[in-house]
Amino acid sequence: MAKILDNIRQPNDIKKVPPKEYDQLAGEIREFLLESISKTGGHLASNLGVVELTMALHLCLDLPKDKIVWDVGHQSYVHKILTGRKDAFGGLRTFGGISGFPKIRESACDAFDTGHSSTSISAALGYARGRDLLGEDYTVVAVIGDGALTGGMAYEAINNAARMDKNFIIILNDNKMSISENVGGVSKYLNDIRMNESYIDFKEDVEAALRRIPRIGSSVVRSVKRSKDSIKQFLMPGGFFEDLGIDYMGPVDGHDIPQLVRVISAAKRKRKAVLVHVITQKGKGYEPAEEDPSAYHGVDKFDVKTGMPLKKSTQSTYTQIFSRTMLRMAAEDEKIVGVCAAMPYGTGLYKFSKQYPDRFFDVGIAEEHAVTFAAGLAAAGMKPYVAIYSSFLQRSYDQMIHDVCLPQHPVVFCIDRAGIVGADGETHQGILDLSYLCSIPGMNVFAPKNKYELYDVLKFSRTFDAPLAIRYPRGTAYGGLKQFRAPIEYGKSEILRTGARVAILAVGSMVETAWDVCARLAEENIDPALVNVRFVKPLDRKILEWLARDYEVIVTMEENVLRGGYGEAVAAYLSDLRCQDREKYGARLLKIGIPDVYVEHGNVDLLKESMGLDSLSVTQKIIKEYKKL
Ligand SMILES: Cc1ncc(C[n+]2csc(CCOP(=O)(O)OP(=O)(O)O)c2C)c(N)n1
Ligand SMILES: CC(=O)[C@@H](O)[C@H](O)COP(=O)(O)O
Ligand SMILES: [Mg+2]
Numbered sequence: 001m002a003k004i005l006d007n008i009r010q011p012n013d014i015k016k017v018p019p020k021e022y023d024q025l026a027g028e029i030r031e032f033l034l035e036s037i038s039k040t041g042g043h044l045a046s047n048l049g050v051v052e053l054t055m056a057l058h059l060c061l062d063l064p065k066d067k068i069v070w071d072v073g074h075q076s077y078v079h080k081i082l083t084g085r086k087d088a089f090g091g092l093r094t095f096g097g098i099s100g101f102p103k104i105r106e107s108a109c110d111a112f113d114t115g116h117s118s119t120s121i122s123a124a125l126g127y128a129r130g131r132d133l134l135g136e137d138y139t140v141v142a143v144i145g146d147g148a149l150t151g152g153m154a155y156e157a158i159n160n161a162a163r164m165d166k167n168f169i170i171i172l173n174d175n176k177m178s179i180s181e182n183v184g185g186v187s188k189y190l191n192d193i194r195m196n197e198s199y200i201d202f203k204e205d206v207e208a209a210l211r212r213i214p215r216i217g218s219s220v221v222r223s224v225k226r227s228k229d230s231i232k233q234f235l236m237p238g239g240f241f242e243d244l245g246i247d248y249m250g251p252v253d254g255h256d257i258p259q260l261v262r263v264i265s266a267a268k269r270k271r272k273a274v275l276v277h278v279i280t281q282k283g284k285g286y287e288p289a290e291e292d293p294s295a296y297h298g299v300d301k302f303d304v305k306t307g308m309p310l311k312k313s314t315q316s317t318y319t320q321i322f323s324r325t326m327l328r329m330a331a332e333d334e335k336i337v338g339v340c341a342a343m344p345y346g347t348g349l350y351k352f353s354k355q356y357p358d359r360f361f362d363v364g365i366a367e368e369h370a371v372t373f374a375a376g377l378a379a380a381g382m383k384p385y386v387a388i389y390s391s392f393l394q395r396s397y398d399q400m401i402h403d404v405c406l407p408q409h410p411v412v413f414c415i416d417r418a419g420i421v422g423a424d425g426e427t428h429q430g431i432l433d434l435s436y437l438c439s440i441p442g443m444n445v446f447a448p449k450n451k452y453e454l455y456d457v458l459k460f461s462r463t464f465d466a467p468l469a470i471r472y473p474r475g476t477a478y479g480g481l482k483q484f485r486a487p488i489e490y491g492k493s494e495i496l497r498t499g500a501r502v503a504i505l506a507v508g509s510m511v512e513t514a515w516d517v518c519a520r521l522a523e524e525n526i527d528p529a530l531v532n533v534r535f536v537k538p539l540d541r542k543i544l545e546w547l548a549r550d551y552e553v554i555v556t557m558e559e560n561v562l563r564g565g566y567g568e569a570v571a572a573y574l575s576d577l578r579c580q581d582r583e584k585y586g587a588r589l590l591k592i593g594i595p596d597v598y599v600e601h602g603n604v605d606l607l608k609e610s611m612g613l614d615s616l617s618v619t620q621k622i623i624k625e626y627k628k629l
Contacts, residue, residue: 378409500527
């Protein structure tokens with residue numbers, strides 16, 4: 001049977017659909033999302049939850065003239081389907097395929113690239129201010145989730161938006177969920193409003209009735225609106241926003257298209273900033289996702305019938321090693337506390353949160369606060385472990401300097417998703433952390449070579465009385481090289497092979513690759529030394545002096561951009577040594593790492609190969625260098 005969705009081929013095509021067919025179209029979109037994402041993986045529950053909201057926005061707006069900025073952007077699949085990209089979903093998040101996030105390069109209907117949380121209101125406000133300065137006329141809408149609304153940047157923007165005297169629309173998509181249950185005061189506030197079940201017309205009817213009271217009616221309404229008690233919440237939910245000068249409309253049923261169209265159309269007529277509070281269900285329309293939206297936030301390929309993943313990995317991930325070790329350490333030391341920013345599952349603190357609820361803090365999507373909060377915990381005598389993804393920790397650069405490293409509070413940063421993460425693309429690749437961490441005076445940086453060493457360095461961290469950052473990649477934990485397990489010694493690297501003429505210094509995940517490179521080089525009668533760097537900062541100067549003196553080519557390997565990375569630190573030190581004695585420290589340096597670029601989405605191995613980080617590419621580069629000797 002012909003599908004309505006088949007006629008949605010370009011932006012605004014939805015406007016040709018008769019209203020009586022909206023529900024059928026919504027059903028077809030959900031069916032398409034399930035069919036497609038079950039084959040490719042991606043973000044499911046959030047997109048199932050915004051089908052009607054996205055349809056209503058597309059019915060009320062004229063894209064690409066009007067602008068929608070999707071916060072985080074993981075919920076923009078329906079927007080992409082309605083703007084002519086349905087047929088590209090077979091390649092979702094694959095190399096050269098469409099992104100899982102909005103990308104201006106992909107479509108003029110993607111007004112702003114997103115990926116990290118809580119940026120939408122700022123970006124949209126910038127659009128609106130630019131529009132007004134240029135005397136242009138289009139609608140600007142930020143769509144932000146209740147989770148993203150726990151991010152501080154959103155309040156900086158809301159504070160600024162309150163001064164708008166032209167139309168500016170914020171759609172708050174409230175589904176009570178971040179990736180896990182949403183947390184904090186904001187979530188409670190929104191829950192109270194939601195519980196109130198006050199609908200727009202009912203609230204207006206009550207207000208109109210009050211105003212009809214002769215002589216005193218209007219003043220009654222005014223005093224109620226000024227009252228601090230719950231009746232205000234009833235009559236005027238969203239008081240927080242209203243008190244800031246932002247009109248509040250809602251709560252609105254986020255699955256009722258006619259109601260949404262009516263409210264969004266009304267919001268478009270406002271000559272100020274207006275927040276439309278939309279209530280949706282994350283995972284709507286797919287029972288397994290409705291039951292457990294966290295589990296279906298980000299999915300691998302799965303069986304639509306059962307909801308189960310098609311392949312279940314039996315090997316531990318670095319996240320699981322971290323999770324298990326945290327539980328063991330916490331059992332022995334009550335000073336150990338765990339902090340995360342809205343990602344207990346992803347970072348491996350979920351079990352810790354269940355076993356030690358009083359010593360676990362999920363601060364919401366608030367990485368800046370998480371770090372300074374941890375510094376406060378350390379100042380109070382606790383031993384804080386901040387579990388956070390490499391790319392999200394970028395947010396907390398100043399807090400790591402100002403609140404942790406300058407005062408030398410012993411905070412441990414457990415940095416997951418360090419290196420190429422793959423499918424999430426540019427915004428999520430963890431390829432900058434060695435650079436930004438090593439630039440901070442007083443920070444110590446460790447990269448474990450395998451799962452045993454992650455365990456060992458976590459145990460080492462317990463009594464380490466200074467800031468320590470431990471970075472490890474997404475996914476399966478390398479279980480090889482277990483024969484090498486020298487005790488962790490502060491600032492010391494680990495020599496795995498001595499060899500001759502060529503010496504490889506490999507960082508973290510690159511040790512596994514380097515071990516394979518050594519095997520390949522052996523076939524060319526090249527017998528390199530191999531050092532597991534371990535401490536990226538401080539440098540193990542003794543080892544570097546030895547290699548610079550006794551070897552002819554030094555190779556550094558890191559899954560990080562070269563700029564400001566380990567290789568450049570080694571280069572600087574070798575240069576200092578040569579200033580002392582050019583002859584003595586004459587080794588040449590070959591740096592292997594990620595160039596000064598952003599890395600798009602795709603398969604991890606494929607991306608590494610494209611940047612020359614794979615074993616064969618590294619081997620060929622070393623042979624080429626060796627032949628110059
Ligand atoms: C700075 C930052 N921290 C963490 C994340 C990971 N993350 C992606 S979506 C999400 C939850 C967003 O919740 P919400 O805004 O309510 O959207 P929903 O999935 O409920 O639609 C989180 C924590 C991120 N993308 N950016
Ligand atoms: C949208 C977002 O930022 C998160 O959902 C992120 O995609 C999670 O990444 P992992 O899948 O590596 O946990
Ligand atoms: Mg949410």
